[in-house]
Amino acid sequence: MPASEIQSTSKRASNSVLTLKPPYLIYVGDETRATYAKTGAGIAYWRKDMCLGQFRNDVSAVDFGLPDLTLGEALAQGAGSLVVGTAQIGGGISEALLKVAIEAASNGMDIVAGLHRPLSSIEALAQAAAEGGARIIDVRVPPQDLPIGTGQKRLGKRLLTVGTDCALGKKYTALQIQKDMQARGLKATFRASGQTGIMIAGSGIPIDAVVSDFLVGAAELLSPENDADHWDVIEGQGAIFHPAYAPVSHGLLLGSQPDAIVVCHEAKRTHVSGWPDFELPSIKNVIVKNLELARRVNPNAICVGISVNTSKLPAAEREDYLKSLSDQYDLPCVDPIIDGTSSLIDKLV
Amino acid sequence: MPASEIQSTSKRASNSVLTLKPPYLIYVGDETRATYAKTGAGIAYWRKDMCLGQFRNDVSAVDFGLPDLTLGEALAQGAGSLVVGTAQIGGGISEALLKVAIEAASNGMDIVAGLHRPLSSIEALAQAAAEGGARIIDVRVPPQDLPIGTGQKRLGKRLLTVGTDCALGKKYTALQIQKDMQARGLKATFRASGQTGIMIAGSGIPIDAVVSDFLVGAAELLSPENDADHWDVIEGQGAIFHPAYAPVSHGLLLGSQPDAIVVCHEAKRTHVSGWPDFELPSIKNVIVKNLELARRVNPNAICVGISVNTSKLPAAEREDYLKSLSDQYDLPCVDPIIDGTSSLIDKLV
Known part of the structure; x- marks a missing residue:
């Protein structure tokens, strides 16, 4: 060139x-x-x-x-x-x-x-x-001249999808939540942090392609100040216990300053996909660690639900599986593509 | 060009x-x-x-x-x-x-x-x-073609300096530890992760300039496999509770797979330098969080000491300050430039 x-x-x-x-x-x-x-x-x-x-x-x-x-x-x-x-x-x-x-x-x-x-x-x-x-x-190429993270709280509400691993539904969960929020008359925007998400949303920042020093700044730019009652629903990247991509998740978490997180998981997955020596963390540890880290920039961050990709489960087991998780964590638990995400949104509003 | x-x-x-x-x-x-x-x-x-x-x-x-x-x-x-x-x-x-x-x-x-x-x-x-x-x-430009992190443990021992904040002595602490290790006849190499460190060491990777996806992989490359009794003494970057640079620290921590960390602090510093709204975390929280995250890739990671830049303390208060920290954490506590780091190395070997 x-x-x-x-x-x-x-x-x-x-x-x-x-x-x-x-x-x-x-x-x-x-x-x-x-x-x-x-x-x-x-x-x-x-x-x-x-x-x-x-x-x-x-x-x-x-x-x-x-x-x-x-x-x-x-x-x-x-x-x-x-x-x-x-x-x-x-x-x-x-x-x-x-x-x-x-x-x-x-x-x-x-x-x-x-x-x-x-x-x-x-x-x-x-x-x-x-x-x-x-x-x-x-869409793999991030913008130039990204800022350093400020840690300053911006107006507007933010929800971030996080995961027990990569590639298990963080993007689809965020898209479904935004869709369900809009259907309910809430102001909501899907914020894309990966290439496919950007092509779906029509805009966004490929967070994992950003130089490390500017990761938090890029994530702050992704969900700018907005109306106090507006929800940015942010597509998560990586996973906080991932042996290679945890820093990407950490940066997106800090820059997003989420008021709410939703933990995404795939039923039956036991190990980090592509890193077979690493067991998947428990959903509990994923909630605890994400909230601990998020509270550095937003002391009010909470977890509002669990989103499970149940495509690997026999249909007959699906409902019991979700109910058992929901009881265990005292949180709404859905397969967003099958059930929608109304119960998660109820928990939010 | x-x-x-x-x-x-x-x-x-x-x-x-x-x-x-x-x-x-x-x-x-x-x-x-x-x-x-x-x-x-x-x-x-x-x-x-x-x-x-x-x-x-x-x-x-x-x-x-x-x-x-x-x-x-x-x-x-x-x-x-x-x-x-x-x-x-x-x-x-x-x-x-x-x-x-x-x-x-x-x-x-x-x-x-x-x-x-x-x-x-x-x-x-x-x-x-x-x-x-x-x-x-x-030296601000990282190598091309960096790999993705593997999480695979490499032979050799590794010590990483971490901090309560940026710019308070992580590089100098690592350099002093390496110098003291060598004086004692131990095999030790200083591994530079920032530009000044690279110019001092003659080699290294500017970790904060690496694209996020490759951060852990770059950090793995920085301290390659070595003799079982060889110590890589790795210059830390950022700080795990830093509102902008925490992801850089997280990536370097995972890729370093440290057997030991040393926490660096500056006496009298109360807030994150340049981010006045953020209180400095306690040394305790810095130890706990770094070890929690490091143990994902090295379950044996421990903290072996505290390194304090005491330049802002009156000379008469220095000794009491270090002793009090040492008692509180039951760890050796030194100003590396004044005291050397022998007590930290004793704790290691």
Whole structure:
């Protein structure tokens, strides 16, 4: 990438939370495997109203239930961004995607992706974007000029989802809580701290990509001052007892200054995923440790419930499992995707 | 900076702890204020044997007690690096320094600095270094390609200095412990985690500049596997109750997997320096919290002593103060610069 473009990319992101331009055309290409299309599926599930359609090269590709559009149709309907909804093999970008992205960018559509290889490093695409006046947004790249954490309390209420481990439902729990809060007439905003979350929310900061010194400052920026009765529902990252990612969780916790935490867990998980030598901490220890650390910046922090991903449990055991946890901790306990999160919100308000 | 040089800079640092080339010529220039020359003073105090001399433009400039050398004399005596021992106004670089640095680099001397503005961004200097076959080493820039933390225990013993706050003696305590261990015939290496420490040690990783996801992995890399009876004495960063830097401390703690911690404190300090709304935690809480978190990766972690910077205490109160702390915690308690650290090492071995 030429130096001039590094400069412009860094200016683009200067001192701001990433913000995407809707409506989206979700790129699926010829991806037939659902697990490789989770990002697109998440956007279509949670933010259908921001999606104009999906772009598929083949009818056998994953279907998000959105209208199939050609690039020309999407442009005619005012699409703001081409959002890469699939993981690309090797973390790079396929020839088929590159071709579509170049055409979209040269017609002024932003290109949004969270791939390992930054799209902005592809010269032909950067060129097309410059010509079309489009942005190339790598949601893995955090904003520049982040501040140091202040520890100063901001107006507004904040809820943070925390976990016994990574990848067990912190994002989906936060999204469901925000949805249920809004349905109840509460003011609530989902705040995304990871790449898929950012693509769903349309804005956010990829917290785990932030330089350590600025982690708390970035987390403070993520949920800025707001109305006293407004809830920021913040997507957690990592886990406070995780052998590699605990510092990320710690920084997000401090910067979020949560009034409330919800502990997320996956039924049947016994060890840290990918770190088989590490047993999962108990839910009790996760509550205690998160509250101890959070109270340094918000003495009123409390835990309002437990959110369990029960997908690994036989359906017949689900209810007993949740009830037993709820009794043990004297807290509402739900599978948010099945039960919703009303009981957690009752506990809050 | 042209793209070609970004590439070469990133290759230089690829997958390695930064390592400097001695002996050093320490740049003082015309700096007359001791507080702006702390880096140079630290190198001269702790690593006199690695210093060939000092470069001063004026006899009224700060004197580290090293031979005054011209650049020509230093080159003739085989100087490996020009080390910027002063803070530069505005975080940039003065014309006087730039002139010397260009001449040194074009003659093959590495240029080492920890300024806010990376030296490698100065085209004329980059050019001189390329021609002279020299490296420009910004000790604030961490290595590329850092790994994710593994949590796997490594052979060798590790001691980490932790603090009730930042900037109260964690680096000096670690340096003194390593010095005293070596004097006693123990195998010991000082491991630097910050820029001044790196310039003193000649190698290390600026932990607070590492992207959060890789913080634990960087800390693991900093004290690699070693002989079973070898001690890595690791310079701590931040403080576990610090409102902005706690995550940095947490990551360094996990990656260090310390067998022993030493808590550093400054007598009379009551609040977090620069964060006046935050009371300093008690030494007890600092010990408890650090050990709780460290035991996730090393169940045998213990605290072996307290190190106090007593410079703010009247001399007559010093001894009583240390004795009272020692009795309260049943731990050796020293001002390392005055008392040395023998009593802490006794507790270890």
